[in-house]
Structures are given as structure tokens and as C-alpha cells.
Amino acid sequence: MLYVYAITADHGPEDMEPLPEGILPDTPVWRIASGGLAAVASPVPxxxxxxxALPAHLEDVQWTRARVLGHERVVCALLPRATVLPLKFCTLFSGEEALRAALSAHKKTLEQTVDHLxxxxxxxxxxxxxxxxPDPRAPEPVGAGAGAAFFRRKKEEQQARAAAEAxxxxxVVASHQRLAAHARAAVANPLQPPQLHGQRGKMALNxxxxxxxxxxxxxRACxxxxxxxxxxxxVRYALSGPWGAYNFAGGGLVRA
Incomplete structure (x- = not known):
């Protein structure tokens, strides 16, 4: 069985340098050429x-995290060496014959995606x-007219929240549009909850x-x-990357 990390093209001399270990400890990483493309893969049991067997392993959070990091480690090592079309985590083929058949069947689409990347x-x-x-130092209204003052403050707070949200x-719109204007392609992904992004504050753009x-x-200047x-x-911006272009890799590679 083969675990496939990415499809690559435009290989240079440095592509022959050893890649880091694969998805499992001490697992080699192979480059399987097919025309001007190559599949970067590892043999897995x-x-x-x-x-x-795989669904039970994926229920183990620590095991899955280690495998995801291994997948990303290989993809990141490829980025300086070639044009990289990263594949989804756990893209698997029964063997080299099935992988080559898929590369042949999807050759045109893969080449178009590589051109885009x-x-x-x-x-x-x-x-x-x-x-x-609201300002915690603001005193609570007391005495005559306190009720009206209370409701007036609540209305002002509601108006302030609405203005802040607007x-x-x-x-968010301006940020995404201006960054996208300097990019070849852009996408706004679903927002992540705090337990996933682990940052202070609420995420408003991903x-x-x-x-x-x-x-x-x-x-970067933008x-x-x-x-x-x-x-x-x-407002706070968090920059990350460069990454394998997962958001722009299309459908990737599937069994022929």
C-alpha cells in the first residue's frame, strides 16, 4: 500500500536530495515519476x-496528530524543490500500479492544476x-429617573455593539479584498472556534x-x-505560511 503526499513538477537537481522520514517513523519517501509529473509516496502497511484498520487509528488523537505532522513535514520539504500539488491527508493507493493508473487518468487535470500553482x-x-x-467604571443610575436612564444606557450599548459589528x-471585507488584489487567487475559509484556533479574541477572517x-x-506590504x-x-492579524497550496489544489488525486 502507498501513502501519497503530493504531486510535483518542475523538479530541480535538489529534488534528488533525501527527504525527511515519511508518515511513519523510519518510513522512506519515494518519488514515482509519470511523464512530467511525479507522485511523492511512502510504503505503508x-x-x-x-x-x-485505519478508522480505529484515526480515533486516537495523538496518533493522528503525529501522522498529520508527518504528512505536512514532507510537503513542506518539497516546497523549495518543485511545484507542489499537495494531497489530502490519508490519500492511499493499493500499490504503484494503481497509483500510476490514477496519474494517467487524471493527467490533464493535474497538469492544469500544477500550471495554476x-x-x-x-x-x-x-x-x-x-x-x-461596556465601561465597568460607569456608575449605575440611581434616584429619580434611574429606570429611564438604565434603559437609555442599554439602548446606547446595543447601538455601540451594532456600530462595532458593522x-x-x-x-473584514476590506482586508480580504485588498489582500486578494495582490494574490493570484484567494478564499475565505469557515471561521474556527476558540478551542481550535487557540488565540485571544474572536476570529473574524480565515x-x-x-x-x-x-x-x-x-x-506583505499590504x-x-x-x-x-x-x-x-x-483588530489583530495572524500571518502563517508559506504552506502547500491545499486551498487551491482542486480535487487532488483519486483512484482511477
Whole structure:
């Protein structure tokens, strides 16, 4: 059985240098050429990655985390060496014959996707906002007219929250549009809950951007300008990458 990490093209001399260990400890990583493309894969045992065994292993959080990190380690090692079409975690084939058949069957689509990714890298930008509640120092109204003052304050707080939400919406739209203008392609992914992103504040943007290598300085300058523009509004940007272009890799590779 073969575990496949990515499809690659445009290989240079450095592509022959050893890659890190694969999805399991001491597992070699092979490059299986097919025309101008190659599949980067590792042999894995059926008793671990077979259809009957794999679901139980994936229920083990620590085991799965180690395998995801192993997958990403190989993909990241490929990025400086070739044009990389990363594949989904646990892309598996019964053997080299089945893998070559899939490469042949999907050759045109894979080549088109590689063309789309060539000369560009994926970057991630997450936008977080710190929640701002009412001023705790404001005294509670007392005496005559206290009831009216209480409801007036509640209305003002509601209006302030609505204005803050509208301002945040404008910030998110402007941020994504301006970053996308400097990118070859862009996508706004679903927002992550706090237990997943582990950051302070609420996530308001989870963007991914496919940026030409030559355009990266302008794209990074745009991000810095956004940080300065919204610095006083409780907004924080978190940059990550470069990554394998998972958000722009299309359907990847499936069995022929």
C-alpha cells in the first residue's frame, strides 16, 4: 500500500536530495515519476492504513496528530524543490500500479492544476478581534429617573455593539479584498472556534491567498498597511505560511 503526499513538477537537481522520514517513523519517501509529473509516496502497511484498520487509528488523537505532522513535514520539504500539488491527508493507493493508473487518468487535470500553482505560494491570514464590553467604571443610575436612564444606557450599548459589528464587517471585507488584489487567487475559509484556533479574541477572517513569488513583497506590504490602519480598533492579524497550496489544489488525486 502507498501513502501519497503530493504531486510535483518542475523538479530541480535538489529534488534528488533525501527527504525527511515519511508518515511513519523510519518510513522512506519515494518519488514515482509519470511523464512530467511525479507522485511523492511512502510504503505503508495494510494492518495500519488498510480500510478496516485505519478508522480505529484515526480515533486516537495523538496518533493522528503525529501522522498529520508527518504528512505536512514532507510537503513542506518539497516546497523549495518543485511545484507542489499537495494531497489530502490519508490519500492511499493499493500499490504503484494503481497509483500510476490514477496519474494517467487524471493527467490533464493535474497538469492544469500544477500550471495554476506554478511560481506561487499559499499564505494564511487570520483576523481576530478583542471583545469590548461596556465601561465597568460607569456608575449605575440611581434616584429619580434611574429606570429611564438604565434603559437609555442599554439602548446606547446595543447601538455601540451594532456600530462595532458593522465596523468589523467593513474591516473584514476590506482586508480580504485588498489582500486578494495582490494574490493570484484567494478564499475565505469557515471561521474556527476558540478551542481550535487557540488565540485571544474572536476570529473574524480565515483567509488563504495564493501569491506569486514576485508579488510577495507587495502583498506583505499590504498586510502591514492593514495592521497600521486597524491597530486602534482591537483588530489583530495572524500571518502563517508559506504552506502547500491545499486551498487551491482542486480535487487532488483519486483512484482511477
Amino acid at each position: 495494510d494492518h495500519t492504513f488498510g480500510a478496516e 506554478r511560481g506561487a505560494r499559499e499564505w494564511g491570514v487570520k483576523l481576530f478581534v478583542e471583545a469590548r464590553g 465596523a468589523l464587517d467593513r474591516c 483567509g488563504a491567498y495564493l501569491v506569486d513569488l514576485q508579488a510577495e513583497p507587495a502583498w 498586510l502591514s498597511e492593514l495592521e497600521r490602519t486597524y491597530a486602534d480598533e482591537g
